[in-house]
Amino acid sequence: MPTSTRSERRAELNALRPLAVVWAAGLVVLVTTLGTTDFDDKDVLLDPAHLAGLPWYTGLISNLGVLGWTLAAVAAAGAAHIAHLGGRPRAGHFLKQAAALGTLLALDDLLLLHSSVFPKLFGVSKTMVLAVYAVLGLAWAISNRREIIRTRWGLLGAAGVAMGGSIVIDQLFASASWSLVAEDGAKFMGVLAWATYFSLTARDIASSVVRELRERSVDASTASTLSWIEELVEN
DSSP states (O other): OOHHHHHHHHHHHHHTHHHHHHHHHHHHHHHHHHHHOSSOHHHHHSOHHHHHTOOTTTTHHHHHHHHHHHHHHHHHHHHHHHHHHTTOHHHHHHHHHHHHHHHHHHHHHHHTIIIIIHHHHHOOOHHHHHHHHHHHHHHHHHHTHHHHTTSOHHHHHHHHHHHHHHHHHHHHSTTSTTHHHHHHHHHHHHHHHHHHHHHHHHHHHHHHHHHHHHTSOOOHHHHHHHHHHHHHHHO
């Protein structure tokens, strides 16, 4: 067998290693979830609206919100990697923290951590959990203020105002007939602003890093990565 063929096959197998890790983790989740619960497997595997016989649009705004959180977290994580590639550790640190915070908020929105899971598991109130989230968000913003001020911070401010308004409505006007629409509407607008901020920040940082590294002498591997980033940003 030619040496080149062996090398190519070895490279193909190496390319599958991340998939093996992800699939292994997925199997652990499936076995743990389906093997230890007392519920019907359908309750875990199938869509809630389908199980309940509800219309397809049930929970549409909530689902779009989860997608918004996820988009922001992925964009922040990707931009963090690019920032480190460009020798910007502070920007990378700021974005990694944002990705972690965004992932927490996405999971909260998806699994109702603040209103169902944490209160039942730890006996804490919904208000307490929301307060912790607010403190985490403020701590992140204050500790990274120098990096934030270099970005399109107005979008981030809009996200904070909208989400803060949602919390205020939930805490002070929960009994009002208009509270549900106002609370969830403000939250959804906040998620959209948050996702927009990190999508644009990721693009801005990627473009800046590519421009800087193009001016330096980089190796073939880095040049290939830069070409891929540049193509991604332009599209």
